Amino acid sequence: MSHRDILVPDCNNCLKLTLHTHVGGKRKNRIHLQDRKITTVRKIIAVRIIWCQLIPSMIPSPILNTLKRDVVIIGGGPAGLLLLAALKTSPYLRHLLCTLIEGGSLALAKQFGVDPPKEYTNRIISLTPATASYMDLGMGCWNHLHHDRLKRYNHIIAYDDDGKIGFDMDAYMVEVINVQLALLKRLAELENGFENVWDQCKVTEIEKNGGSGSDWPIVKLSNGKSVEARLLVGCDGFNSPVRHFARIQSRGWPYDRFGVVATIKVSKPTQVAYQKFLPTGPLAILPLEGDDATIVWSLTPELSETLCAAPSEVFPHLVNAAMKLDSHELPYIYEMVKNNDNVDNVIDEIQWRLNKASVFDKYYDNTVTKVFDKSRARFPLKMSHADTYVAPRIALVGDAAHTIHPLAGQGLNLGQADVQLLVGALEKASTRGLDIGSTLALEPYVSERWPANHVMLGVCDKFHKVFGVNWGPFNAMRGFGMNTLDSLGLAKNLIVNQV
Amino acid sequence: MKSITTFLKRCISTGFRRWHSTGKLTSTSPEELAHFNALASSWWDVNGPQRILHKMNLLRMDFIYSTIREHLKLNPPDCPEEDKVYIPPYSVDLLPEPIKRQIVWEQDMRRDEILSQKKLKVLDVGCGGGILSESMARSSFVDDVMGIDLSSEVLQAAKIHQQKDPMLSENNGKLDYQLTAIEDLPKSETYDIITMFEMLEHVDYPSKVLTEGLQRLNVGGWLFLSTINRDFVSWFTTIFMGEHVLRIVPVGTHTLEKYINQQEIRDWISEDPQRLRSYEVVDTKGTVYLPAYGWKFTSNPNVGNYFMALRRVK
Numbered sequence: 001m002s003h004r005d006i007l008v009p010d011c012n013n014c015l016k017l018t019l020h021t022h023v024g025g026k027r028k029n030r031i032h033l034q035d036r037k038i039t040t041v042r043k044i045i046a047v048r049i050i051w052c053q054l055i056p057s058m059i060p061s062p063i064l065n066t067l068k069r070d071v072v073i074i075g076g077g078p079a080g081l082l083l084l085a086a087l088k089t090s091p092y093l094r095h096l097l098c099t100l101i102e103g104g105s106l107a108l109a110k111q112f113g114v115d116p117p118k119e120y121t122n123r124i125i126s127l128t129p130a131t132a133s134y135m136d137l138g139m140g141c142w143n144h145l146h147h148d149r150l151k152r153y154n155h156i157i158a159y160d161d162d163g164k165i166g167f168d169m170d171a172y173m174v175e176v177i178n179v180q181l182a183l184l185k186r187l188a189e190l191e192n193g194f195e196n197v198w199d200q201c202k203v204t205e206i207e208k209n210g211g212s213g214s215d216w217p218i219v220k221l222s223n224g225k226s227v228e229a230r231l232l233v234g235c236d237g238f239n240s241p242v243r244h245f246a247r248i249q250s251r252g253w254p255y256d257r258f259g260v261v262a263t264i265k266v267s268k269p270t271q272v273a274y275q276k277f278l279p280t281g282p283l284a285i286l287p288l289e290g291d292d293a294t295i296v297w298s299l300t301p302e303l304s305e306t307l308c309a310a311p312s313e314v315f316p317h318l319v320n321a322a323m324k325l326d327s328h329e330l331p332y333i334y335e336m337v338k339n340n341d342n343v344d345n346v347i348d349e350i351q352w353r354l355n356k357a358s359v360f361d362k363y364y365d366n367t368v369t370k371v372f373d374k375s376r377a378r379f380p381l382k383m384s385h386a387d388t389y390v391a392p393r394i395a396l397v398g399d400a401a402h403t404i405h406p407l408a409g410q411g412l413n414l415g416q417a418d419v420q421l422l423v424g425a426l427e428k429a430s431t432r433g434l435d436i437g438s439t440l441a442l443e444p445y446v447s448e449r450w451p452a453n454h455v456m457l458g459v460c461d462k463f464h465k466v467f468g469v470n471w472g473p474f475n476a477m478r479g480f481g482m483n484t485l486d487s488l489g490l491a492k493n494l495i496v497n498q499v
Numbered sequence: 500m501k502s503i504t505t506f507l508k509r510c511i512s513t514g515f516r517r518w519h520s521t522g523k524l525t526s527t528s529p530e531e532l533a534h535f536n537a538l539a540s541s542w543w544d545v546n547g548p549q550r551i552l553h554k555m556n557l558l559r560m561d562f563i564y565s566t567i568r569e570h571l572k573l574n575p576p577d578c579p580e581e582d583k584v585y586i587p588p589y590s591v592d593l594l595p596e597p598i599k600r601q602i603v604w605e606q607d608m609r610r611d612e613i614l615s616q617k618k619l620k621v622l623d624v625g626c627g628g629g630i631l632s633e634s635m636a637r638s639s640f641v642d643d644v645m646g647i648d649l650s651s652e653v654l655q656a657a658k659i660h661q662q663k664d665p666m667l668s669e670n671n672g673k674l675d676y677q678l679t680a681i682e683d684l685p686k687s688e689t690y691d692i693i694t695m696f697e698m699l700e701h702v703d704y705p706s707k708v709l710t711e712g713l714q715r716l717n718v719g720g721w722l723f724l725s726t727i728n729r730d731f732v733s734w735f736t737t738i739f740m741g742e743h744v745l746r747i748v749p750v751g752t753h754t755l756e757k758y759i760n761q762q763e764i765r766d767w768i769s770e771d772p773q774r775l776r777s778y779e780v781v782d783t784k785g786t787v788y789l790p791a792y793g794w795k796f797t798s799n800p801n802v803g804n805y806f807m808a809l810r811r812v813k
């Protein structure tokens with residue numbers, strides 16, 4: 001029997017070969033591969049079977065369902081897909097066997113390219129020019145975005161009751177699903193890019209490898225399969241199962257605040273983003289294509305519930321009130337909403353107050369006219385940072401490593417920078433012939449990325465504390481007007497210039 | 500202080516004598532071997548006693564990779580005219596930035612392409628637990644690696660570790676280890692790359708080991724080595740600080756009298772007309788270990804640790 005017979009995939013033949021080589025007294029089972037692409041999996045299965053025959057006590061349970069992969073990415077959010085596309089684009093890494101596992105369905109993202117829903121989906125994020133350029137020149141996926149649903153803005157006006165500053169800041173607003181679409185399309189162009197994206201497949205458990213040989217973690221999936229990973233990358237969001245498995249602590253600052261997001265219409269199209277600092281935190285209106293816009297509003301848990309539940313005729317007026325009235329006028333209005341006051345009464349009250357107050361019109365000179373009702377959602381705000389991003393055979397990327405206050409619109413941009421540096425570290429490791437799952441390969445990623453992220457998280461945290469917390473000294477500082485914001489020039493520059 | 504100076508003098512004189520003496524071939528003293536045997540079990544703990552070797556491996560792989568890459572023939576003789584990449588007859592730095600970038604980019608692409616087609620054969624002499632052997636075996640331009648050592652324990656550690664990575668254990672036997680002295684390998688077996696990292700300072704007759712290595716190089720093949728200059732800085736950093744004060748390397752790892760100055764290797768090549776015709780010292784780089792950083796290159800190859808690249812030109 002020749003070595004080639006091992007390529008026959010079914011179990012019986014492999015067993016025959018095992019017996020044969022055993023009887024033949026050969027100590028080494030060398031397997032010659034004719035076609036790498038299609039046979040690696042079988043080869044691994046075959047090797048496992050041989051091995052199990054020789055050492056029966058070590059049989060892992062679902063033998064035929066365990067695969068080995070160089071990189072297993074958990075999470076098909078923007079960070080995970082970006083990482084897979086970057087790996088498959090890199091001339092030094094594209095040969096790696098990679099699999100991406102996503103619990104949800106990516107069908108909607110694919111559908112988005114053909115026939116996007118008329119209304120915006122409610123996860124809309126901002127991309128900095130650095131992220132855009134990476135997606136364009138670095139990854140070649142920028143053209144795959146649905147460009148009708150991509151909005152560029154170039155200026156931000158930030159203000160509070162006492163003053164305002166404006167600065168130029170180039171950025172794009174885009175739906176997360178649009179980014180996913182572009183990356184999926186790019187993956188479809190790359191060799192072995194797309195086949196290895198498994199969606200609707202949840203990680204149920206991650207186990208340490210029990211065998212004495214390998215130390216690769218084993219990922220168990222809801223479809224019954226298991227995958228062993230040379231390198232397991234958690235792009236699995238803020239509640240990262242990979243981070244929990246690696247026992248990496250994530251330290252957080254919960255803010256006792258909720259973010260409310262919604263898609264709205266405004267009376268005139270604009271290229272400017274507005275952010276008003278209110279006692280509960282910032283309220284931002286970010287432009288989308290035409291007269292569409294999206295808001296992110298930081299509120300106390302109770303208020304967020306009230307405003308999310310407010311009638312949809314009232315909600316646009318509430319946003320206008322918050323943008324244009326002095327903040328001490330707002331509690332009275334919220335009280336009316338909470339008490340389910342008559343819709344017309346609330347609107348009249350707001351209108352009356354807006355008519356007599358004109359001062360803020362020069363800061364926010366637009367008017368919210370409508371909210372897309374299904375788009376309203378609330379989520380708890382928190383800032384958190386993992387103690388490290390790497391452990392033997394583990395790396396964390398994106399929200400799995402850090403979550404940031406949405407105030408700065410940096411969530412995904414930090415994730416993009418993570419991907420870029422992780423891929424850089426892996427490229428370097430691969431020209432050095434390192435095992436890409438070893439900490440020697442991964443250390444440069446965390447040592448470069450962690451401090452940069454920590455600065456960014458700290459800056460956004462300070463912003464929140466200065467402008468979002470109703471606490472004496474801060475309020476007094478704010479009493480000096482937006483000078484405080486200007487005096488945080490360093491912070492501003494960091495946010496504007498970083499990434 | 501006086502005792503240190505006399506100690507140094509003694510070491511230097513005995514070291515020099517040893518370098519030129521002849522006798523038994525590439526032997527290593529039983530004490531040396533016992534020392535490495537004892538280290539076998541922790542060899543692959545990257546935070547253990549061999550951490551400094553693991554860190555050094557990063558820099559030496561960079562050294563090997565960039566040296567080979569820089570010396571590739573970009574336009575082989577049989578290359579058709581239209582496929583040739585442009586190599587300006589003067590330094591590219593004289594050209595305008597965009598043109599320079601384009602030329603460098605094209606050359607880089609060609610280097611990647613040529614390198615990816617190479618199937619080099621490697622011999623790692625004094626491979627220890629296989630830190631470098633594994634790295635070489637994972638490199639795309641390498642087809643076959645043989646690691647040899649005289650300590651059976653460290654070789655056992657190397658083999659056990661190899662089994663942990665399917666890329667090394669299942670890949671058509673790209674990586675093999677053997678308990679043998681270099682002179683016992685058949686002379687007919689020749690290699691494209693021979694490495695002697697951190698081992699010449701442990702052997703009794705380094706010139707013999709070098710000779711055995713150079714004889715087994717293919718024309719155009721490379722011998723890469725690293726060792727330590729026999730000077731006060733070396734004694735101070737490797738033995739006094741490294742072993743006794745910082746304890747970043749196990750006590751007993753180094754013996755100053757066995758250190759070889761890089762110039763001595765250069766002189767030894769020039770000494771013999773036959774050697775001088777066939778081999779060339781292409782590069783020597785000083786290296787230093789900074790505890791919080793790792794290894795980095797220095798500007799002076801005559802002090803402390805150094806890497807050297809020799810090439811068989813004929």
Ligand SMILES: Cc1cc2nc3c(=O)[nH]c(=O)nc-3n(C[C@H](O)[C@H](O)[C@H](O)COP(=O)(O)OP(=O)(O)OC[C@H]3O[C@@H](n4cnc5c(N)ncnc54)[C@H](O)[C@@H]3O)c2cc1C
Nearest residue numbers: 075077078079103125126203236237398399409410411412
């Ligand atoms: C309301 C809101 C507004 C935001 N605004 C901005 C903004 O303006 N600008 C900005 O840059 N960022 C913003 N962010 C942050 C941004 O959305 C995130 O930073 C970004 O989506 C993170 O991407 P990710 O891929 O790291 O994680 P996610 O997008 O969270 O993706 C994680 C993926 O992992 C999958 N997963 C998790 N567990 C498992 C499992 N067990 N098995 C299989 N799959 C699993 C999930 O299904 C999910 O698809 C905002 C976030 C929110 C919530």
Ligand SMILES: C[S@@+](CC[C@H](N)C(=O)[O-])C[C@H]1O[C@@H](n2cnc3c(N)ncnc32)[C@H](O)[C@@H]1O
Nearest residue numbers: 525527535625626627630648649650696697698
């Ligand atoms: C400091 S270790 C270096 C190991 C490896 N080259 C590395 O750098 O990762 C030195 C090794 O050289 C081996 N050695 C010493 N003398 C030798 C000789 N004459 N022939 C082969 N190996 C030898 C020792 O057993 C030991 O494993």
